[in-house]
Amino acid sequence: METETALAHLSELAVSYSLSVLGAIVLILAGIIAASVLQRWVGNSLRRFPNFDETLVRFLSGTVRYIVLALVLVAVLAQFGVQTASIIAALGAAGLAIGLALQGTLQNVAAGIMLLALRPFRVGEYVDASGIAGTIEEVGLFATELKTADGIYILAPNSELWNKAITNYSRNALRRFDLAIGIGYGDDIEKARKILIDLAEADERVVSVPEPSTFVGDLGDSAVVVTLRYWTATIDFWSARFDLTQAAKQAFDKNGISIPFPQRDIHYVPAEAPKPPAKPRRAA
Incomplete structure (x- = not known):
């Protein structure tokens, strides 16, 4: 049972x-x-x-x-x-x-999600986040990989990038540059401006809209600062800057426009010759 x-x-x-x-x-x-x-x-x-x-x-x-x-x-x-x-x-x-x-790690994950969602930078763009500067190599959930201009590897936590202002130098299609060159006070300003405009218009990397312009930017202690303002495609920014700077120097030399060194006028004021000491008086 x-x-x-x-x-x-x-x-x-x-x-x-x-x-x-x-x-x-x-x-x-x-x-x-x-x-x-x-x-x-x-x-x-x-x-x-x-x-x-x-x-x-x-x-x-x-x-x-x-x-x-x-x-x-x-x-x-x-x-x-x-x-x-x-x-x-x-x-x-x-x-x-x-x-x-894992508070710090989770903070990096949250920052990584925001960076991937809002996309303030992408792979291949050059950025500067308050001192953390370089070309973006990879954006991960925990950290972002960058490479500096001189080839140094940087692994930046995402929270460091998210909590700082990010300057993206590659995002916009066009970039502006002001090429400022000081010429002597005795040189022809209009001639210098025409030379700079001709150089900009002859360079295919300089866009026509906005068109390049020149102006006198400053009256320095020893030179009149003539400025060429132009726009180029972001990818051509550095090459155009270097080439136009060299071309401007060569064109000024060819046309007799000086680029003076810093100068200062010194006026020498001779001191008065010391007076001879007074002779003591004889007693009467």
């Missing part, structure tokens, strides 16, 4: 647990399928936005997938009668502790 009761009890447990196992398998399979479907849907939806970074798309879609899988795990544990409330509380406490321990 006792044996029959035990067998009946075991059969009930077997049936009960088999149903739980079957339900857990169904939940796991359904959860994996749902996680994959949601991951693809989020990824495809985000890719519809122009200029949305692929790294951020993968991060957000992967995050959605892991959230769904975590919910499925909780549901499977509940299927076997496990008290999930305590597990969720423990996971929350562990997550809080991990978040406090």
